Structure formats: structure tokens, C-alpha cells
Amino acid sequence: MADVGTLRIDHSPAQERYEAILVSDSFGEDEVVGYLDYVSEPYQVVLTHTVVREQYSGHGYAGQLVRFVLEDIRASGKQVVPVCSYVQRFIERHPEFADMAVPVPQ
Template sequence: MSTSVTRESNPDRFEITSDGTVAGFAQFLDRDGHRIFFHTEIGEEFGGQGLAGIVVAEAIAATREEGLTVIPICPYVKKWLTKHTEHEDITAKPTADDFAAIGA
């Protein structure tokens, strides 16, 4: 299995492909120096291959490189971050404004 992660826009998200087919994504909204991750999805046929972890790891790494703060609203991203505490320094808890920004 060959995978790659790319940043896409419209909508803003990091997509993961498996053998050239889009397998899933981590969707985000950039706002005021923060990157709000609010939805991660992997296609059913790609489940159980660890692709969600790969796309989130790449997305968090890119966020760090861009100097942004991670705001985890997506349950998967929240869970991933609890296992990867090396990113605590760029992670903040979501506020009511963050939820409002994504229409939640």
C-alpha cells in the first residue's frame, strides 16, 4: 500500500490517498492563528489500515511548521493528541467562538 497526504482547499483539508485513490481526510478551518480540526473521515473500504492516524499526524506536523495552534474539535484528533503529547505546546482547548466558527 502506497499512501500520500496532501493539503487541499475548497474545502480546506488534508487528504490521504492509498494507491492513488482518495481514502479520507482531516478537515479544518484556519482562524486567528489557530487551525480548528473539526472532522476526520476515512472511507469504509479503507478502514483498519491506520490511515486516520497517518493523515492526522501529517496535518499536525504541517500545522506546527506553519506556526499555528491546533484546536481539536474532531473526536479523532482529540484522541490522537492524547497519545502524542509532544504536541501539547501547540494545542489549545476549543472555545465557544471556535465552535461557532464551524457552525456547531
């Protein structure tokens, strides 16, 4: 679990999912705004799908989620296979993560 501003990222290895949770300021409920699914393999992590609920799109939550996931995977020493098109575009725009990406099998 990590806090990124008002966004908290929870990792559930058993579900192979990272969830982006908008933390309530006061008495409201915390709300899941999106998630990133993956498949863990011995030397790499296949990033399969990123979703942000429609009412939360355009707030930068997907980018914060993907950045957190990539940093978390980098710390594990694994590479990533960016099957998800959003993750592919994110890595193209953030070359600091390019060294950990391997080509997607065709």
C-alpha cells in the same frame, strides 16, 4: 503533497481539506481513502472532522493523516483547536503534539 509510505497526503487550502490518497502500485487508480477538514484562522487551525472510508478503517491511515496535518500546522507556527474527537484522542496518545493544542470552546 507528501508521501507517507503508500499513502500520499494532498493539501487543498482552498477547500480547507487534507486528503489521504492510497497510491496504486501499478496500473490501478489512486484512491482517496479519507480526509481531514479544518477552518483556518489567523493564529490557529480548527480541526473539525476526520473521515476514513469504512473499507479502509483499521489500516492506520487516519493516524498517518492526522500526524501529517499536525506536523504541517506546526511548521506554520499556528496552534490547533481539536474539535474532531479523533484528533483529540490522537493528541492525548501523542504528547509531542500537546503543546500546540488549545482547549475547545464549550
